[in-house]
Amino acid sequence: MKGVEVTVEQVSRAYGSFKALDDVSVQIKKGEFFSLLGPSGCGKTTLLRIIAGFDYPDTGTVEFDGKNILPLPPDKRQSNTVFQTYALFPHLTVYENVAFPLRLRRVEKNELDRKVREYVHLVQLDEHIDKKPSMLSGGQKQRVAIARALINEPSVLLLDEPLSALDAKLRQNLLIELDVIHDKVGITFIYVTHDQSEALSVSDRIAVMNKGKILQIGTPYEIYEAPATRFVAQFIGESNIFPCTVLSCEPHEGEYMLKVDVPSLGGVVSVTDYDPLEIGSEVDFTVRPEKVRITSTPPRTMHKELNLYKGVVDEPVYSGFQSKFYIRLDNEEKSIVKVFKQHTTFLDEGPEIDWRDTVYVSWTATDGYLVKETNR
């Protein structure tokens, strides 16, 4: 496997009184597609720029395969960067942009030509090879930037929100292409983004960041299904989140079955979890809107651990392939539960649900999840 292992150890960086990075440690495996995900100002770009050599940490180390690289300037590191603003040289053609690193290394002419064409082909820009950047579309510019960053055969490719200036459709296509390129070149990719769907769809692993700290590192599945903190649960996808207190905890089919008191839902909720929790601990109960079932009549299956609530549709939001409903529960708290419903018609579906209809929302114990860190 090509690529290197990138180890970031206890890195901190402050701009004046603003802590951009606060004691951040992360280990990125060889050849991994690793994403740094978080809202703007969370420190993800600062971390990337430190790895690239454009910024310097106040404390901490960064290692490539166990070798400290902090003393090296950007041009001496085995990493190359794809910039958010493309950073193409406006006075050079596509060919010359891609050839730039080779010309600096005085690569022999035929070899240079062969390699440039190979990498321009890799990003499918063969027919635009003699154009200036100003004649290219945003997507094409970013492809040039990718080819230019790859031609030095780096061990790590650093991508700083490379798709954020592009429109949604193009973003999807280029993302898939990026994934294909990653498979082809097999080096470590570190991808910075504020877009959770980008990160979820291509990453091997993701680090979710906020306020200069890494909150959780895990596979997209882990991050989505088992958010470690309240922030992660809210930032990735949508969630119904309610504070709760653990009432009981018993082993159940290799996991644990817990009863928790959720005041906002007006009582006790059953939920399963991988780990046991101490009775009386204050945590957050979450359930993803797409896991909540919505029906106009009470569901017929009387599942033992089914959590069932009656409510009124407060606000239906139609968005094509699915609808989102805000359900105001019929209890003292009048809490709102968000529900996604796919627009597929099955025989057992009841009449269409509309504004002000009385409905039933339900989910099983395994659909819920308990978030242990509620203040991060």
Next chain:
Amino acid sequence: MKKVLKPREREQLLGTVYAFPMGIWFTLFFTIPLGIIVLYSFLKRGLYGGVEWQFTFDAYAQMFNPSFAKVVVRTLWISIVSTLGCILIAIPCGYAMAKSKYQTFLLFLIIIPFWTNSLIRIYAWISILSTEGFVNTILIKLGILTEGVQLIYNNGAVVLVLIYMYLPFAILPLFTTIDKFDFALLDAARDLGATKLESIVKVMFPNIKSGLSTAFIFTFIPIFGAYTVPLLVGGKDSTMIGNIIVDQVSKTRNWPLASAFSMVLTFISLVGVFWMLYTGKREQQQSKKTTQQSLEQNVRKHHLPRGGK
């Protein structure tokens, strides 16, 4: 391997290498000469030019001599009248240019006379206004006059030629700011019930303040320090501060007095410049982004995409 510099040290080194040659040049040929003037203005006049090393306020006291005071007052009113004239003409011009489809061509037309040698332009007015000049010749030909009238060598001619010379200095900054102004705001004002004049005065003027102050300063300062125009088209009673300074240096050889008058000019110019910078800065602050965004900008420095997310 070369010693690796931390970014801080690297910035210090590179900044020094890039910017210090110019900094040294300015220190040598601008800061020090200006410093000498400051110093000389507090020294005693030398017998045959130059100065004697004796601290005194003599030079400043001399400025209150009635004949000099008169010149200062005259300089002020001539400068104010000419500057206001320039700006009053420049506002509609800048507005029309900003709205025109032919901006480059119009800029071209404004810049041609502006780039033509200033002496040549003064000379053109001399040949128009003098007793045997163009205007008199035509008037005599038409039978309106029997003999040439002295149209030149008076304060009126000074104001006219000053306006002519410095008009582009007022038009260009006004054009630039009005060009950036969003004309849809005027439509919005009209839509909300303002008349055309009201919408311009109440909506456009507050938004082009920086252009107005720049135009004012860029015309007022050079006019206030004018030397050639009063010398060449002015009469005996048209002397301005600029002329006094030159006379004190080259004829009377009273360097401290020339320095003191230079200090007055410098002081007034600087006050004007800081006022201009202040209005410009305030306008920028009004369009400042939210704290969140500026925080992001602080971190990313130059990395925000144009137009933002």
Next chain:
Amino acid sequence: MNAHRYNKQSKLSFSFSMLYLTIIFLFIPLFVVVFFSFNSSKGMQWNHASLIWYKTLIFESPSLWAAFKNSLIIALTSSVTATFLGTLAAIGIKWYRFKGRSYITTISYLPMVLPEVIIGISMLIFFSAVKVRLGMFTIFAAHTTFNLPFVFMMVSARLDEFDYSTVEAARDLGANESQTLTKVIIPTIIPGVLSGFLMCITMSLEDFVITFFVSGPGSGTLPLYVYSMIRYGVSPVINALTFVMILGTMVIAFTFRKFLKTVAASS
């Protein structure tokens, strides 16, 4: 916004009438002078068309041409120096934080806003204080000083549009500091540098007041020559010279028409 511009153009509004009148006002004196440069007699009485003053200008004015040669030498040397120093400083100040940065920034704008008389007098007194003989060198130094702010400002304006990522990209791809400067930064900002240089040439050829103070015997420039002639009234050779100079200005302005907006924004 464009649609807006169209419908307002159709009728002759107050502002457009003012603009056209102003342009006429700006050009009339020049036209009068140019017109009489083709007059065969000396005064403002039209006699008949003739190129006699152009002949005098070209063949019988050796001291004018000597002054012009001085002007050219000064303009070229001071513009090259100012462009070189100003461009480097603009790059340094735009991208690096270092000690003395705010001093240099402030000082680089001041010569542009102070009245010319002040610059001229202060340099005259400075040169006589340090006992430098007035001549070509002192004119060169003075011109470089008043040209520098313009280069600095125009290159800075160009750098403002420059994406710093491009510099980081060059470094990232293996370029060292000087390669980044010559292969990426300079090629990108060259339009700003050129328009700054051009501005310098124009300003230098144009300047009278400052040159007047710092020139010595034998170092007179063209504006000084013009001054010595017009002090004593109308001269038809100057009429002819005016036309030649206006043509020159037009050629320069036309060549650089793309940058006119930058020029407008900076002056």
